[in-house]
Amino acid sequence: MEFMHTTLGQRVLFGTGLAAEHVAAELDRLGATRPMVIAAPPERALAETATAGTDAVLWWDQVIQHVPVETAQAARVAAADHDVDAIVCVGGGSTTGLAKAIALTTGIPVIAVPTTYAGSEATDVWGLTEDRTKITGADARVLPVAVVYDAELSASLPAGLSVASGLNGLAHCVDSLWAPKADPINQAMALEGARALNLALRGIVADPDDLQAREQALYGCYLAAVAFASAGSGLHHKICHVLGGTFDLPHAQTHATVLPYVLALNAPAVPELAVRLATALGKPPVAPEHDAVASLHGLPAAGGQDPAEAAVEALRRLYTAVEAPSRLADYGFTASGIPEAVERVLAAAPASNPVPVVEANITGLITDALTGAAPAPATATLLAR
Known part of the structure; x- marks a missing residue:
């Protein structure tokens, strides 16, 4: 065999019912005090559960699939206006994708809390859509620094x-x-x-x-x-x-x-x-x-x-x-x-x-x-x- 393999580095915290504890621990590890929480309206309750005890300086619910560039730019401006120092995204691939889009240009660390089985949280791949064309790329800045898996957060997914x-x-x-x-x-x-x-x-x-x-x-x-x-x-x-x-x-x-x-x-x-x-x-x-x-x-x-x-x-x-x-x-x-x-x-x-x-x-x-x-x-x- 002859091959070259690259392993991406991130923390994975896995435990049913432990999301809030794990999110708080990761924010503390990062020294983050001004987190932004991204969650689409249907996932707001799940996000509140996952961030219980965490004071967010900004809640963002404008989540659109395939991440239009306009949506990404609006979220980046909001993050800058609120001096955000960490992003907690709670939801599926579109939510994670938006967090990645912000991180791509800002370098703000992302803590991903998946509620579906999309898998975007474990990759350094980003995607943005403009003029009916989806552009993707890979960049170390978009890889979430931590992933928090909690099966209770996906239990309501039909x-x-x-x-x-x-x-x-x-x-x-x-x-x-x-x-x-x-x-x-x-x-x-x-x-x-x-x-x-x-x-x-x-x-x-x-x-x-x-x-x-x-x-x-x-x-x-x-x-x-x-x-x-x-x-x-x-x-x-x-x-x-x-x-x-x-x-x-x-x-x-x-x-x-x-x-x-x-x-x-x-x-x-x-x-x-x-x-x-x-x-x-x-x-x-x-x-x-x-x-x-x-x-x-x-x-x-x-x-x-x-x-x-x-x-x-x-x-x-x-x-x-x-x-x-x-x-x-x-x-x-x-x-x-x-x-x-x-x-x-x-x-x-x-x-x-x-x-x-x-x-x-x-x-x-x-x-x-x-x-x-x-x-x-x-x-x-x-x-x-």
């Missing part, structure tokens, strides 16, 4: 939103297997994250009040995000950034919908990774001709199915069990947007993708995601030729 958010986390896992800077360390974290999220989402759907399942979801999404931060943004995220930034589609639902199609496209080209992903999702492939691949990773082998098919089927089983989002049409995307989406994806797609990215396969992928057609590895492979 099962459907929990599923979409958790599958967004699972997309981080899958993309990290073959992203431009993928290496054995972030692949290992991605696969463990996939295993945890597979079990967690099934548990949440069975019982939304199951705090152990929600703890597993937080654990899984954290591993997914750490893997993604190291591996970089692969084809899946490039597609979803186009769909979100250009067509204003909802972030989590878009990621959840697109994921099976990207997996179907890429899995045939990386059977050893498909073996490991299928196993993490609870269904190892069992075709004799792939016994050598299975043996290489210490996995059982029998007869009947190849790795790509097994990986796609394992994901399909999860999607069926949790009633996952399945059609971009349900979120306002239409066939008229496909040509522009394809053009933008082709311009952004990483050259290292396991399958060559061409107009035909991306058009087919987005068309299938629009209508909810069943993803099929063989069809995807043919489209790539």
Whole structure:
């Protein structure tokens, strides 16, 4: 093996019912006395719970998905006007994204308190949208100095939103297997994250009040995000950034919908990774001709199915069990947007993708995601030729 791996440094404080204690301790550690709390109106009560005993100099509730540059600039001005020395963001990916946007130009430290399973809190990736284009980058200044995980804060997240958010986390896992800077360390974290999220989402759907399942979801999404931060943004995220930034589609639902199609496209080209992903999702492939691949990773082998098919089927089983989002049409995307989406994806797609990215396969992928057609590895492979 030969690779270079970078591990990002931040503190993680994990404990159900301990958010307020952990937030106060981190502010004290930072010597911060003038914190700004960012929380969208629906999360105000959760934010008050998470910051109980903390005196904020500014509460900010203007949170918009995909972080428009105008929103970011207004929040930066407000932070400067109030001489803010720390930011506590309580909410999902959009809330964390706004905190990052402030930190990007100010260097103000961020304490992230996630209430969903987006994972943005564990990455140094920022995103801003302007003129229907979402621009992303990586910068050490935006990485939260601390993450406070408390399953009680996600307990009120409805099962459907929990599923979409958790599958967004699972997309981080899958993309990290073959992203431009993928290496054995972030692949290992991605696969463990996939295993945890597979079990967690099934548990949440069975019982939304199951705090152990929600703890597993937080654990899984954290591993997914750490893997993604190291591996970089692969084809899946490039597609979803186009769909979100250009067509204003909802972030989590878009990621959840697109994921099976990207997996179907890429899995045939990386059977050893498909073996490991299928196993993490609870269904190892069992075709004799792939016994050598299975043996290489210490996995059982029998007869009947190849790795790509097994990986796609394992994901399909999860999607069926949790009633996952399945059609971009349900979120306002239409066939008229496909040509522009394809053009933008082709311009952004990483050259290292396991399958060559061409107009035909991306058009087919987005068309299938629009209508909810069943993803099929063989069809995807043919489209790539």
